[in-house]
Amino acid sequence: MVSTSRLPYPLTLAGDGLILREWRAEDLDDLVALLDEPDIARWTPMPTPFDREAGLAYLSRAQQGRVSGRRIQLAITEDGERPIGEVLLFGVDAGLKEAELGYLVGAQHRRRGVASGSLSLLSMYARGTLKLGRLLLRIDPANVASTAVARRCGYRLTGEPPILQVGPHGPSSLDTWELPGDRAATRLERLKNVAARRYGRRT
């Protein structure tokens, strides 16, 4: 079992026609192009507009979080080169063996299974290698795309009270989704195969 008090770095995860890799300084222009986008402004805590200054600060924080082993923050790519999105694991509680995951995909790359493929890969790694038993997503129920990703990856809505927050779009609440423990690996494996077939057809 890998120690979850210091997460592995550097890390590359591959599968489903996707390669998840560390962010690089030369990704700045692609990062800004991906993140300066209305849905990302609406549903994530990213600064808006997301300009080069925001991008530089973001890459610097990502690097700090990775080197210190506090989080996993990977660029989603198809070939190890240009990023098309991001998937994260953060808020690790080593005692409770739980962590939260998150994801975003650039507007031009959506509806091709990229988010669900990436979330499945990172969830399998978190369960299988990091041995984190409780994997969580926190999603605004109005974010239909994100709830669809959660469902497709086998996450289920918990009965936990909504987490209230006030953002630039006014007050909102986040539901907590959890990847069930039982048969999770089997289900993820099946989903991975489905995603691989679908992804393969579309490229």
Ligand SMILES: CC(C)(COP(=O)(O)OP(=O)(O)OC[C@H]1O[C@@H](n2cnc3c(N)ncnc32)[C@H](O)[C@@H]1OP(=O)(O)O)[C@@H](O)C(=O)NCCC(=O)NCCS
């Ligand atoms: C949410 C997001 C990551 C989805 O990325 P994606 O790569 O398009 O998602 P996928 O292609 O893997 O889609 C998975 C499922 O969601 C569905 N879906 C995706 N976008 C959808 C939309 N706008 N409306 C309804 N369903 C949607 C897909 O049809 C698919 O469903 P299926 O299993 O029935 O085929 C992307 O829309 C995004 O980056 N949004 C802004 C950032 C964000 O909301 N992040 C999550 C914060 S909690």
